[in-house]
Amino acid sequence: MSEKIDRRKQFTRMVLKEALMKLLKEKPISSVTVKELCEMANINRSTFYSHYIDAHDLLDKIGKELFDDMYATLNQYNYKKQDEVLQMSTKILEYVAERSEQCQILLSDNGDTSFKKRVIGIIQEFIMKKWMEEHQLGDDLSEYIPLLVVSGGVDTIESWLVNGKKESPQEMARLIHQFINFGLSGFRKK
The missing domain is CATH 1.10.357 (Tetracycline Repressor; domain 2)
Structure with a gap:
């Protein structure tokens, strides 16, 4: 069970990193919102906040x-x-x-x-x-x-x-x- 959770966490972090990198190609980190990160990564905000404080923390x-x-x-x-x-x-x-x-x-x-x-x-x-x-x-x-x-x-x-x-x-x-x-x-x- 623990291995599944670890894989899920790894996957979530990976898609969030990819989403942030895509957004940073277009605009500065100061303009990136958690909402658009979550939409791009197809995760909910509570999942994001279980891993990171904000977009700056992720970066x-x-x-x-x-x-x-x-x-x-x-x-x-x-x-x-x-x-x-x-x-x-x-x-x-x-x-x-x-x-x-x-x-x-x-x-x-x-x-x-x-x-x-x-x-x-x-x-x-x-x-x-x-x-x-x-x-x-x-x-x-x-x-x-x-x-x-x-x-x-x-x-x-x-x-x-x-x-x-x-x-x-x-x-x-x-x-x-x-x-x-x-x-x-x-x-x-x-």
Whole structure:
């Protein structure tokens, strides 16, 4: 009996997540109502409220699940050297590409602003920390450089998603990696 309830709960949460993602393609989270979520998911309001407080709570849970999954995926790898940072960047972009629709919505203006901050934090932890250690940058700039690089990288990833992922995750990882290591001078014509 417990297994049936768990499956039912899983199904309800799945249809609510799908309904919210569809609605967020059209409008911001602030305009999404529980009533329209329930209508789209074909569930009643009391069922919705047995799982979530409101649409923001549902969005927050979607972002947290995606973030936790991304974190667990990246923790499977143990990159210690700077030259392996490109591989880690590629893994992040492959992960984002596999879940592009959700990531695009969560990073968009209609989505969850805290999700973008979490993504910036995870990239700082997994990539920039190693880069900063290897390049032994002084403390006076160490607070700003990761923020500048990672924020630009996340905006680049968001743009890549919006533009239909024309480049492969590997190509995007190389582009970002080249910029981090060589700045604009790394893009001069030869």
